[in-house]
Amino acid sequence: xxxxxxxxxxxxxxxxxxxxxxxxxxxxxxxxxxxxxxxxxxxxxxxxxxxxxxxxxxxxxxxxxxxxxxxxxxxxxxxxxxxxxxxxxxxxxxxxxxxxxxxxxxxxxxxxxxxxxxxxxxxxxxxxxxxxxxxxxxxxxxxxxxxxxxxxxxxxxxxxxxxxxxxxxxxxxxxxxxxxxxxxxxxxxxxxxxxxxxxxxxxxxxxxxxxxxxxxxxxxxxxxxxxxxxxxxxxxxxxxxxxxxxxxxxxxxxxxxxxxxxxxxxxxxxxxxxxxxxxxxxxxxxxxxxxxxxxxxxxxxxxxxxxxxxxxxxxxxxxxxxxxxxxxxxxxxxxxxxx
Amino acid sequence: xxxxxxxxxxxxxxxxxxxxxxxxxxxxxxxxxxxxxxxxxxxxxxxxxxxxxxxxxxxxxxxxxxxxxxxxxxxxxxxxxxxxxxxxxxxxxxxxxxxxxxxxxxxxxxxxxxxxxxxxxxxxxxxxxxxxxxxxxxxxxxxxxxxxxxxxxxxxxxxxxxxxxxxxxxxxxxxxxxxxxxxxxxxxxxxxxxxxxxxxxxxxxxxxxxxxxxxxxxxxxxxxxxxxxxxxxxxxxxxxxxxxxxxxxxxxxxxxxxxxxxxxxxxxxxxxxxx
Numbered sequence: 001x002x003x004x005x006x007x008x009x010x011x012x013x014x015x016x017x018x019x020x021x022x023x024x025x026x027x028x029x030x031x032x033x034x035x036x037x038x039x040x041x042x043x044x045x046x047x048x049x050x051x052x053x054x055x056x057x058x059x060x061x062x063x064x065x066x067x068x069x070x071x072x073x074x075x076x077x078x079x080x081x082x083x084x085x086x087x088x089x090x091x092x093x094x095x096x097x098x099x100x101x102x103x104x105x106x107x108x109x110x111x112x113x114x115x116x117x118x119x120x121x122x123x124x125x126x127x128x129x130x131x132x133x134x135x136x137x138x139x140x141x142x143x144x145x146x147x148x149x150x151x152x153x154x155x156x157x158x159x160x161x162x163x164x165x166x167x168x169x170x171x172x173x174x175x176x177x178x179x180x181x182x183x184x185x186x187x188x189x190x191x192x193x194x195x196x197x198x199x200x201x202x203x204x205x206x207x208x209x210x211x212x213x214x215x216x217x218x219x220x221x222x223x224x225x226x227x228x229x230x231x232x233x234x235x236x237x238x239x240x241x242x243x244x245x246x247x248x249x250x251x252x253x254x255x256x257x258x259x260x261x262x263x264x265x266x267x268x269x270x271x272x273x274x275x276x277x278x279x280x281x282x283x284x285x286x287x288x289x290x291x292x293x294x295x296x297x298x299x300x301x302x303x304x305x306x307x308x309x310x311x312x313x314x315x316x317x318x319x320x321x322x323x324x325x326x327x328x329x330x331x332x333x334x335x336x337x338x339x
Numbered sequence: 340x341x342x343x344x345x346x347x348x349x350x351x352x353x354x355x356x357x358x359x360x361x362x363x364x365x366x367x368x369x370x371x372x373x374x375x376x377x378x379x380x381x382x383x384x385x386x387x388x389x390x391x392x393x394x395x396x397x398x399x400x401x402x403x404x405x406x407x408x409x410x411x412x413x414x415x416x417x418x419x420x421x422x423x424x425x426x427x428x429x430x431x432x433x434x435x436x437x438x439x440x441x442x443x444x445x446x447x448x449x450x451x452x453x454x455x456x457x458x459x460x461x462x463x464x465x466x467x468x469x470x471x472x473x474x475x476x477x478x479x480x481x482x483x484x485x486x487x488x489x490x491x492x493x494x495x496x497x498x499x500x501x502x503x504x505x506x507x508x509x510x511x512x513x514x515x516x517x518x519x520x521x522x523x524x525x526x527x528x529x530x531x532x533x534x535x536x537x538x539x540x541x542x543x544x545x546x547x548x549x550x551x552x553x554x555x556x557x558x559x560x561x562x563x564x565x566x567x568x569x570x571x572x573x574x575x576x577x578x579x580x581x582x583x584x585x586x587x588x589x590x591x592x593x594x595x596x597x598x599x600x601x602x603x604x605x606x607x608x609x610x611x612x613x614x
Binding site: 077080081082083084097098099100101102103104105107109111112114115116117118119120121124127128129130131132133134135136139142143146172174175176177 | 349350351352353354355356357358359362363365366367369370373374375376440441444445446448449450451452453454455456460611613614
């Protein structure tokens, strides 16, 4: 159980409720959406993805979470039409990904930001991609400006830092103004500024009505960005939920309380449905009661409450909790050793 | 963080964006001209064609054929065009690298996502490769012919372009190079590895004739003239010997057939397989 003041991993209590940016929604076409039905992918004897059924809706950022090796990248490759499903189906904007006549306008994807020809200039990398769909140079310049690569656009893409490469990958994904955006680990290896930039961009894309599907193996990162959540482990669907519900269901929050008489308060609160655990700092961690209930009980018993705080379940804890059976390689954790 | 939009500057883009073969060819042209290794391969092909052709012409000028029989069978065109034998590797490697560099870097996934039918990308590469090799190969072939013949002329061994079969052989040298490049492209697409495909290319072009040479007598000649490189080189020859070589266009047709079969297999692999 983490504390809300600890680094990352915390559910953002106030979700942004800003209005969609006017005029940005692409008019006159089917809204983006990703639909998967019983999607399965095997490589030889290895099953990478098994029986995945879920839908990614437009207008929100959907996080795609799973431990390393869970099958996230495989799933994303199938969404982009790179790998063929062994069985089951994936539809992007209502069609199989390889059936689109104007693919860059339908799906913008980034699988690997390092997938560039190292000696080709960033500008030419984007230009060659744009030309496949008849997208003009003016648009190439637009995306270069938006991702902030103007000053390095004529440098070989192989010389880019990881952060610059991520921006180049995102520029490529946005070239055709796609209805659906699929990014695999877009914040991997970025500095704080880069992470913030990507978070802001993802929200704006969702606010503009696009379907945004972003993978990560870090729960804390997803929590800062996504509203909806798909969790997989060992290639199977574990959860299809909202970020808020995910935390609530996986690891209910505890209430930390400090009072004038801790032993008395412990006796007062303890019941079959309530656990009271003394913490090292002398406070009590109470689960099964709300802060209001604890405060009222203490007041009724004449115990002075010195401190009363609801702890948010850490997303990282919730994630570990939910995927603990599905982690491919797992080292013994500290808690387990101490238990 | 949310107030200042880093991103609102990007306008919508709703113009038609259909993928067409012509657009993909344009894209492949951009890739080719912005890939330094490709340009170096083309440059080295030119240097090999002209440089080796001139060197060998100088050698034969210094050591002209002795006796009537040797003089009669002396083919001055094959001397001045001898650099094609080396340049075929440069253009073959170029063909390989056009596709294997995309597999090595992962760029193939970007290409496959942008051109989901995938085959237009292969045809686009084939068209640009053929055009590029033709654009450098044809002038190089004529230059080495003119330079080589002017050297051989000092021993009165030269032939003019106007002589029957000569222009065909000079143009044929460039055609041969173009198809060798396509063979490389097909092998690269099939094997997806630079090292593997370049090895296979060497095997097909050089090792197969050597292996065929181990066969007994006339069987060796019969097999050898149908091998890709031997068959293809018939078009670079003015007086092909019917015992060891097919006629120019038949041989070139056989060479093209090899390339067509390999390109078809490559297309099937590209379309069906995971990118």
